[in-house]
Amino acid sequence: MKTKKTTEKQANISKKVIATMMDRAIAIQNDCREHCRDFKIMTSKEHNDTLILRWTTIDISDIDRPVQCYRYECFELDGTPQHCSIHYADQEQANAFFSGLATLYTQQFAIDHKL
Numbered sequence: 001m002k003t004k005k006t007t008e009k010q011a012n013i014s015k016k017v018i019a020t021m022m023d024r025a026i027a028i029q030n031d032c033r034e035h036c037r038d039f040k041i042m043t044s045k046e047h048n049d050t051l052i053l054r055w056t057t058i059d060i061s062d063i064d065r066p067v068q069c070y071r072y073e074c075f076e077l078d079g080t081p082q083h084c085s086i087h088y089a090d091q092e093q094a095n096a097f098f099s100g101l102a103t104l105y106t107q108q109f110a111i112d113h114k115l
Contacts, residue, residue, distance in 0.1 A: 013041065013051070013104045020079035021053050022107065028073075029109075034059040036071075039107050045100035046093075051075040052086070052101070 018041065025039045034057040042052045052072055059067040074082040088094035 017041075017051070017075075017077075017079035018105050021051065021075055024073070024075075024081065025053065025055065025107075028055065028071075032057060037108055039109075040103050041105040042101045042103050044097055044102075046097045047074070047086070049077060050082070051077060051079070051104075054101075 021041055022039065025036075029036045036055050036057050038056045040054045042054055044050070044052060052074055054070055054072050057069050057071055059069075072086040074084050074086065076082060086097065088097060
């Protein structure tokens with residue numbers, strides 16, 4: 001049975017990087033008008049040497065038509081923010097990006113790593 005430490009080592013992501021990126025997740029959640037959850041640290045074949053923080057926003061301002069979106073921010077491999085997001089106008093490129101994502105770390109709520 002693999003431990004969390006082994007999994008992190010195999011994923012090549014340190015606890016320090018996780019803490020840095022999830023601290024950013026707390027700031028995102030605090031600034032988010034929608035409900036933010038399901039924070040994930042990911043990699044993509046399309047963006048080598050970049051960590052991606054992905055989260056889900058759910059806007060329930062119209063209860064009959066809730067809107068759910070994925071949001072992304074990019075980070076250096078050491079957890080330093082790149083201050084950019086990911087956007088594709090071309091559907092084929094977007095599909096390649098989505099299918100190439102690999103999750104390294106997941107937590108449901110931004111504050112979970114502080115508990």
